[in-house]
Amino acid sequence: xxxxxxxxxxxxxxxxxxxxxxxxxxxxxxxxxxxxxxxxxxxxxxxxxxxxxxxxxxxxxxxxxxxxxxxxxxxxxxxxxxxxxxxxxxxxxxxxxxxxxxxxxxxxxxxxxxxxxxxxxxxxxx
Numbered sequence: 001x002x003x004x005x006x007x008x009x010x011x012x013x014x015x016x017x018x019x020x021x022x023x024x025x026x027x028x029x030x031x032x033x034x035x036x037x038x039x040x041x042x043x044x045x046x047x048x049x050x051x052x053x054x055x056x057x058x059x060x061x062x063x064x065x066x067x068x069x070x071x072x073x074x075x076x077x078x079x080x081x082x083x084x085x086x087x088x089x090x091x092x093x094x095x096x097x098x099x100x101x102x103x104x105x106x107x108x109x110x111x112x113x114x115x116x117x118x119x120x121x122x123x124x125x126x
Contacts, residue, residue, distance in 0.1 A: 028101060034067035037112065041105025047120065048103065052096045055085035060113070061093065071113035072098070073106065081119040095125030 028045045036043055050063035050072065059075040061083075074083045081100075085093050099121040103114035 032067040033063075033065050033070050036103070036105075036114075037068065037070065041103065041114075043102075045102065047099060047101045048114075050098045050100060052085075052093045052098065055092060055094060058084055058086050061085045063098065063114075071108075071111055072100075072103075072117075073108070073113045073115040076116055077119070081117065083119065083122070093125075097121075097123040099123075 026045055028047050029043075031039075031043050031046045031048060033048065033050070036046070036048060048065070050065060052061050052072075053064050053069060054062040056062060056071065059073060061072050061074075062069055063072045064070075074081075074085065077083075083093065083098070084090065087093075098119065100114070100117040101120050103117035106113045106115040
């Protein structure tokens with residue numbers, strides 16, 4: 001009886017530890033723009049902290065971090081992640097900090113842009 005209980009507990013502990021390892025591998029990680037560019041957007045479950053440098057049109061802005069800059073395309077995002085740049089209603093987003101998750105690598109007209117990302121947080125210009 002004791003051996004059966006010990007075996008059952010051992011199996012449960014092994015299964016729990018394996019599921020914890022799997023969850024840890026799926027946890028999002030912060031990457032820089034340069035790391036994202038080097039990986040061509042294949043960074044798994046990742047997040048980026050971006051500062052809006054310039055609004056290029058209502059759906060595209062130039063964003064940067066300490067490692068580089070890239071265009072951020074807001075046009076095909078779901079409604080909760082859409083950010084309208086150059087908006088007369090909400091004003092300029094220059095200087096805003098955006099935390100985005102899992103942007104797709106999109107070559108467009110000779111530039112690389114982040115597309116289809118999820119907005120996690122927006123911090124207004126202080």
